[in-house]
Amino acid sequence: MLLIYCPYCGVERPETEFQCGGEAHIARPADPGQASEEDWVEFLYMRTNTKGIAAERWRHTNGCGRFFNAVRDTVSDKFLKFYKAGETMPDLEAIAKEAGK
Amino acid sequence: MKRYSFLELAKNAFSAHQNWGRQWRAPEPKAEYDVVIVGAGGHGLATAYYLAKEHGVRNVAVLEKGWLGGGNTGRNTTIVRSNYLWEESAALYNHAIGLWQNLSQELNYNVMYSARGVMMLAHTVHDVQVAQRHIHANRLAGVQNEWLTPEQAKEYCPPLNIAKNIRYPVMGAALQRVGGTARHDAVAWGYARGADDMGVDIIQNCAVTGIRRDQNGAVEGVETAKGFIKAKKVGVVAAGHTSVVMDMAGVRLPLESFPLQALVSEPVKPAFPCVVMSNTIHAYISQSDKGELVIGAGTDQFVSYSQTGGIHITNHTIDAICELFPHFRRMRMLRNWGGIVDTTPDRSPILSKTPVKGLYVNCGWGTGGFKATPGSGHVFAHTIAKDEPHKINAPFTIDRFRTGRLIDEAAAAAVAH
Numbered sequence: 095m096l097l098i099y100c101p102y103c104g105v106e107r108p109e110t111e112f113q114c115g116g117e118a119h120i121a122r123p124a125d126p127g128q129a130s131e132e133d134w135v136e137f138l139y140m141r142t143n144t145k146g147i148a149a150e151r152w153r154h155t156n157g158c159g160r161f162f163n164a165v166r167d168t169v170s171d172k173f174l175k176f177y178k179a180g181e182t183m184p185d186l187e188a189i190a191k192e193a194g195k
Numbered sequence: 196m197k198r199y200s201f202l203e204l205a206k207n208a209f210s211a212h213q214n215w216g217r218q219w220r221a222p223e224p225k226a227e228y229d230v231v232i233v234g235a236g237g238h239g240l241a242t243a244y245y246l247a248k249e250h251g252v253r254n255v256a257v258l259e260k261g262w263l264g265g266g267n268t269g270r271n272t273t274i275v276r277s278n279y280l281w282e283e284s285a286a287l288y289n290h291a292i293g294l295w296q297n298l299s300q301e302l303n304y305n306v307m308y309s310a311r312g313v314m315m316l317a318h319t320v321h322d323v324q325v326a327q328r329h330i331h332a333n334r335l336a337g338v339q340n341e342w343l344t345p346e347q348a349k350e351y352c353p354p355l356n357i358a359k360n361i362r363y364p365v366m367g368a369a370l371q372r373v374g375g376t377a378r379h380d381a382v383a384w385g386y387a388r389g390a391d392d393m394g395v396d397i398i399q400n401c402a403v404t405g406i407r408r409d410q411n412g413a414v415e416g417v418e419t420a421k422g423f424i425k426a427k428k429v430g431v432v433a434a435g436h437t438s439v440v441m442d443m444a445g446v447r448l449p450l451e452s453f454p455l456q457a458l459v460s461e462p463v464k465p466a467f468p469c470v471v472m473s474n475t476i477h478a479y480i481s482q483s484d485k486g487e488l489v490i491g492a493g494t495d496q497f498v499s500y501s502q503t504g505g506i507h508i509t510n511h512t513i514d515a516i517c518e519l520f521p522h523f524r525r526m527r528m529l530r531n532w533g534g535i536v537d538t539t540p541d542r543s544p545i546l547s548k549t550p551v552k553g554l555y556v557n558c559g560w561g562t563g564g565f566k567a568t569p570g571s572g573h574v575f576a577h578t579i580a581k582d583e584p585h586k587i588n589a590p591f592t593i594d595r596f597r598t599g600r601l602i603d604e605a606a607a608a609a610v611a612h
Contacts, residue, residue: 095505096497110507114497116451131597139449139540139596143438145500169500 099176100154101162107154115151117141118163119183144168147190149183165189196392198303218384219391224398227425228256230579231417232432233403233440235259236268237379238557238564239432240386240397241572242579247393249573250580255395256426258419260402264383267434270534271565272457272479272491274470276313276374278333278340283590283602284543285336290587291570292373298569304385306377307484312469313374314343314352316519318363322475326369333371343368352469354520361518363476376470376481376489382568406444406554414444414553430555430579435500435535437558444551448558449596450537453494454504455562458531460523462486471519478515487529490516494536494562504533536562541595543602546575546588555579556593 096109122137123129129137142148148168153161165175165184174189197203197216207215230246232239235257246252259265275295277288294301295308317323326342333340345357348368357365387397398421405418406429416425433440435452467482479491492512495504509531517524539545539559544567546557557575560567570587577585584592595601 095507109505116498135597136447140447141438141449141451143448143450143452143498143537145436145439145452148498150497166497168498171497171499171501171503 101176101178102158102160111156113153113155118149118151147186218388222396229254230428231426232257232430234432235263236266237383237568238571242575243395244386244390245573245576253394257397258401259399262399267534268383272489273376273379275566276371278371285338291567294569302385302389306381308377309375310373311375312372314471315369316473317367318475339373340371428553432557435537437537446549452535452537454499454533455494455536456492456504456533458490458528459487460526461529476515478512502533541601542604547592
C-alpha cells in the first residue's frame with residue numbers, strides 16, 4: 095500500500111484514503127465546438143502510460159476531498175513530488191535526474 | 196519434431212526420462228525475417244504458430260526480452276470462458292473456446308484444458324438482472340450459459356456458502372459448463388514447440404529497443420539487444436509493455452497498465468470442483484491439478500510496471516473467499532505475485548492494423564487475456580498475413596475510439612475478466 099502526502103491537509107496517509115485519477119495535465123479542448131475528432135480521441139482515450147517518471151492526479155476522497163497532483167516513478171512506485179491542483183507541471187526530467195534515474 | 200505418445204513415454208521410462216530432447220531450439224537471430232513478433236507469451240507464440248501453420252509464413256521470429264511465457268502467461272489464474280455480453284466479444288472468445296477443445300491434440304502437447312465449468316455469482320438484485328441479461332444475450336449468440344438457483348449452485352459447487360445471513364448472500368449464478376481452466380505454461384510451451392518445428396525462431400533474452408521506419412514511414416525492422424533485425428512486418432504482442440514498445444514507432448494507444456494480483460494456497464486434496472467468480476465482491480477461485488487453490492484478486496488503482504500490488508487488494512479478495520467458502524478460512528497462502536495488465540477504456544482488446552504500414556498490434560486484453568490465447572493468435576496471424584483483419588477481429592480496431600463504436604465490456608467484467 096502506498097503512503098500518500100496530501101498537500102492540502104499537510105499529512106501523509108495510507109492509499110485507501112485516496113483515489114487515483116490517472117494521468118495529470120490532460121486539458122479538455124478549450125472550445126469544444128471547434129475541437130476535431132482527433133482532439134476528442136486524444137482527450138478522452140489516449141494515454142501516455144509512462145514507464146518511469148509520470149505526473150498523475152489523486153483525490154483525497156476520505157479526507158479533505160480535494161484533487162491534487164503527484165509525480166511518481168511507475169517502476170518503483172515511489173512518489174517524488176506532491177503539488178496542488180492548478181500548479182503547472184513540474185520539470186519531470188529534472189526530477190528524474192535528481193532521483194538518479 | 197519427435198511426437199509425444201504413450202510409446203515415447205514408455206521408451207523414455209527405461210532411461211529414467213533423462214534423454215528427452217529439447218522442445219525448441221535457441222537460435223541466434225537471422226538478419227531478416229518476413230514477420231517479427233514482439234513478445235513470446237501465449238498470444239505471441241500462438242500468432243507465430245498460426246502464421247506458419249495456416250498461412251505458410253515460416254520465416255518468422257518471436258523476440259522476447261525475458262524468457263518465454265514468463266510474463267502474464269505464467270502469472271494468470273488460467274480461467275477459460277466465453278460468456279461475454281456483446282456479439283463482437285462473444286464471437287471472439289467463443290472462437291477461442293472452439294480451438295481449446297482440440298488444442299492438446301492439435302499441438303501434440305497436453306495443455307490440460309479442463310471444462311469443469313465457470314460459475315459467476317450474483318449477490319444483489321442488480322447482479323441477478325445483469326447475469327440473466329448476459330445469459331439471454333449469450334443464448335442468442337449461440338454461447339452456452341445457464342442460470343442456477345442458489346441451491347443448484349450449491350449442488351454444482353458443494354463448498355459454496357449459500358446462507359442467507361452473510362454480507363453478500365448468493366442469489367443465484369450463471370454457469371458456463373464449457374468454461375474451465377487450462378495449464379497456462381503448457382499453452383505457451385505447446386505453441387512454442389509447434390512453431391519452432393515449422394521453422395519459427397524463438398529468440399529469448401532479446402529486448403526490442405527500437406522500431407525502425409523507412410522514409411515513407413513503413414516498418415523496416417526492429418533494433419534489439421542483439422542488433423538490428425530487418426522485417427517486412429512487425430506484430431507487437433507485448434501485454435503490459437505495449438505502450439512502451441508502440442511509442443518506439445510513435446503510435447499512441449488508449450492503454451493504461453495496472454498491476455493485477457493472484458495468489459495460491461498450500462496444496463490440498465481435491466476440494467473444489469469448478470471455477471467460481473464473483474465480480475461484485477472481487478474474488479475468483481479454482482483448484483489446480485497440483486492441489487493449490489488459485490485465487491485472483493483485483494487491480495491496483497494506479498498505473499504501475501512494478502509487477503507487485505498492494506496487500507489491501509489481496510486482503511479484500513481473501514475476505515470474500517473466506518465468507519463464500521468458510522472451510523478455507525484456516526488455509527495458508529503459499530505465495531502471491533502481480534502481473535502488469537494493459538487495459539483499454541472499454542475493457543475490450545485491440546487486434547488491429549496501425550497507422551504505420553507493416554506494424555500490427557494485439558493488446559488491451561486487460562485482466563482476462565489467457566482464455567483467448569488460441570483465438571487471439573489465430574485471428575491476429577490472419578491480420579498480419581493478409582494485411583486485413585479476420586471478420587472476427589474486424590471490430591477490435593484502434594479506430595473504434597474515434598468512431599465511438601466501442602465494445603463496452605466494462606460493466607460486464609471490470610474486475611474478474
